[in-house]
Every structure is written in structure tokens, then in C-alpha cells.
Amino acid sequence: MFSMKPALRVESSGLKGKVLLLSDKIVLKGAEFYARHGFYEAEASLGSRFIVDVELSLNLPADDDLSHSVSYADIYDLIRHEVTETRHKLIESLANRMAERILEAHPLVEGLTLRVHKPFAPLAGIFRDVYVEVSRQRETLHRPLVLIALGSNLDEPYQQLLAAYYALEHLGDILKASPIYQSASMGGPSGQPDYLNAVIALETSLEPDELLRVLLAIEAARGRKRQVRWEARTLDLDLLAYGDRVMEYEGLSLPHPRMLERPFVLLPLHDIYPNWQHPKRQQSLETSLNQLHQQDLATIKKTQLSWPKL
Numbered sequence: 001m002f003s004m005k006p007a008l009r010v011e012s013s014g015l016k017g018k019v020l021l022l023s024d025k026i027v028l029k030g031a032e033f034y035a036r037h038g039f040y041e042a043e044a045s046l047g048s049r050f051i052v053d054v055e056l057s058l059n060l061p062a063d064d065d066l067s068h069s070v071s072y073a074d075i076y077d078l079i080r081h082e083v084t085e086t087r088h089k090l091i092e093s094l095a096n097r098m099a100e101r102i103l104e105a106h107p108l109v110e111g112l113t114l115r116v117h118k119p120f121a122p123l124a125g126i127f128r129d130v131y132v133e134v135s136r137q138r139e140t141l142h143r144p145l146v147l148i149a150l151g152s153n154l155d156e157p158y159q160q161l162l163a164a165y166y167a168l169e170h171l172g173d174i175l176k177a178s179p180i181y182q183s184a185s186m187g188g189p190s191g192q193p194d195y196l197n198a199v200i201a202l203e204t205s206l207e208p209d210e211l212l213r214v215l216l217a218i219e220a221a222r223g224r225k226r227q228v229r230w231e232a233r234t235l236d237l238d239l240l241a242y243g244d245r246v247m248e249y250e251g252l253s254l255p256h257p258r259m260l261e262r263p264f265v266l267l268p269l270h271d272i273y274p275n276w277q278h279p280k281r282q283q284s285l286e287t288s289l290n291q292l293h294q295q296d297l298a299t300i301k302k303t304q305l306s307w308p309k310l
Contacts, residue, residue: 024060028072029053033083037094039221040122044087051117051131052079052098058108070106078102086170089221090214091116092132093170099136100172100205111137136205143172143203144243146211147273149256149265150198151236153185157196158305160222160235165200165307167218171211172204177307178268184299185232186262192232196303199240199268208242212252215239240265244279255280260288263296 031054036047054075061068078101088094095116102112117131148168152160161180168174178199185192204211215237222235241255255278259265269276270285277284289297 024058026056026058026060026070026072026075027054028056028075028079031076031079031083033080035083035087037083037088037091037118038122039089039217043122048118048120050083050091051119052083053115053117054079054098054102055113056102056106056109057111059110068108070108074106075102078105088170089167090217091118092134092210093214095132095134096205097170099134103136103138109138111135143205144245145175146172146202146204146242147240147269147276148200148202148215149236149238149240149259149262149268150200151195151238151264152234153193153195154232154234155223161196161198161305162308163222164218164235164237167221168200168202171206171214172202174200174202176201176272178271180303180305180307181264181268181300182303183264183301186264186296195264196305197264197268197300199265199272201272208239208245208247208252208254209249211242212239238265240269241279246280260291263289263292263300266292267297267300267302 031052033050033052034047035050036044037050038044038048056070056075058070079098082094082098082101086094086097088097095114098116099112099114102114103109113133113135115131115133117129119129121127121130123130150161150164152158154160158180165174165177181197183195183197185195206214219233219235219237224234224236238256238259239252239254240259245254247254256265260278260281260283266285266289270289274285278288
């Protein structure tokens with residue numbers, strides 16, 4: 001275990017005589033831990049060193065009442081727990097989770113900047129450090145309802161869905177997970193095995209473009225290859241909707257442009273949010289399902305497969 005002797009700095013704007021001061025910061029720097037975050041199996045088994053810096057923005061008291069401030073010991077314990085007792089494949093996910101937890105647990109904190117360093121990242125070259133940095137303000141803590149479609153028809157599809165579930169747990173809070181369906185392949189090369197499909201709803205502080213990058217990384221970690229359109233795949237994670245957001249961005253359209261054409265999306269979504277309405281078309285799920293061909297709906301059936309916890 002590495003030595004853990006973080007540096008602490010407390011800054012104040014110094015308005016003497018005021019109980020609460022503005023533009024104040026508490027800085028915890030160099031909290032060092034041994035942990036097992038990373039994509040590769042070797043990282044999970046061997047572990048590595050991680051360093052966390054966090055800068056909290058809040059109004060610091062001029063008195064000695066700790067209830068008017070934030071205990072940096074509590075901040076350290078929260079960081080230690082998240083770094084050493086959970087596992088994330090991406091340090092981006094780890095940083096976001098810690099930022100969320102600090103804001104949720106400490107209402108006096110108005111904003112923060114947090115870095116996660118991975119100085120021994122598995123890179124083939126000479127480098128001094130690798131780190132990610134996230135900045136959050138309390139007003140941005142609101143987390144919209146995010147809908148993600150899961151699909152797999154290669155390499156033990158049920159295990160692929162379970163792996164995706166565990167990965168999504170690290171991105172925020174899973175609110176609901178639909179029953180798991182079995183469906184025939186639609187389009188693409190002929191002779192494909194049946195798919196397993198589901199929809200998961202979660203809350204996350206990741207922005208849509210950030211979330212999409214993480215979903216693609218999860219797919220890649222599960223062996224997803226993109227060579228032929230609609231070919232068989234180990235794991236498919238589609239970002240269906242992000243709250244009521246309607247947007248066209250590089251490689252990202254919200255809501256998903258083909259979700260209303262897919263019975264293997266609409267049926268699972270209807271199971272968990274029957275009153276959900278498409279934010280762009282203002283169309284209900286009932287209407288969308290009624291517009292599908294009955295022969296397409298007949299190729300889909302609900303399975304008895306279950307999720308780890310609900």
C-alpha cells in the first residue's frame with residue numbers, strides 16, 4: 001500500500017468580521033491510493049497507483065463551527081472509498097462519480113474541480129503523467145432521465161448484457177431495467193443468431209457527448225467490432241434519449257433517429273415507462289407500437305432472464 005499523505009490548502013477571501021466569506025476554497029492535493037481501475041485484465045489483477053486532487057468552492061466560516069464548513073477528513077474518506085472499494089474501467093467515470101458524491105453529500109460545496117492521475121497508465125512510451133479533470137457546479141447537478149438500449153447476439157449474450165449493466169452502474173444511478181427480450185435479427189447479413197435486448201434507464205451527470213464516448217468504450221471492451229452494418233455483435237449500446245434533449249451533433253442524434261422503428265426497443269421501453277413520449281415527435285409509445293407491423297412484433301418474446309438486482 002502506498003503512503004497516503006495528501007497536502008491540504010485552505011484559501012479565503014479574508015473579509016475579516018464576516019461569518020461567511022466569498023470565493024473561498026478547500027484544496028486536498030495528492031491523495032494517493034493503490035487500486036484496480038482500467039480496461040485491461042492485468043490492471044484488474046495487478047492494480048496501480050492513483051492520485052486524486054480536489055478543489056472545493058464554498059463559503060468558509062470565520063468562526064470555529066465545523067457545521068459551517070466541510071470536513072476535509074470526510075472528503076478524504078469519500079475519495080478513499082470510491083477509489084479503493086469500487087472498480088471503474090475509465091478514470092473519467094471514476095472522476096465523475098466522485099464529483100457527484102461530493103456534491104450530493106456536502107450541500108455547502110457550491111462547485112469543485114477534481115483530478116484523477118494515473119501516472120503508471122499502460123502506455124508504450126515515456127510520459128510524466130496521465131490525468132482527467134472534471135469541474136462541476138451545484139446548479140449542474142440535476143441529472144436527466146437517460147434511456148439506453150442494450151443488445152447482443154454473440155459470445156454469451158446474457159453475460160454481455162450483465163457486463164453492460166455493471167458498467168452502467170458506474171456512470172450514475174440505474175433507475176429501471178426492462179425485462180430481457182429475445183428477438184430475431186432485423187437487417188444485416190442473413191443467418192445471424194437471435195438477439196437479447198433490453199432498455200435501461202439511469203441518471204448521470206455525464207453530458208450526451210461524454211456519455212456516448214463511454215458507451216462506445218464499453219462496447220469496445222466487450223469485443224465489439226464495426227465492419228459490416230447491422231452485423232452480429234457482442235454488445236450494442238444505443239443512447240436512445242437524454243431527458244427532453246433534441247440535438248444533432250457529430251455522430252450523435254437525440255432522440256435516437258430509428259428508435260420508433262424498432263420493436264426490440266419499444267417493447268422493453270414500454271415495460272418500464274409506458275407513458276414516455278418522444279420529445280421531438282411528441283408521439284406516445286402506444287402510438288408507435290400500433291404503427292409497427294404485427295409480423296415484426298411476433299418475432300420478439302420476453303425471456304425469464306433477470307438482472308443482478310432490481
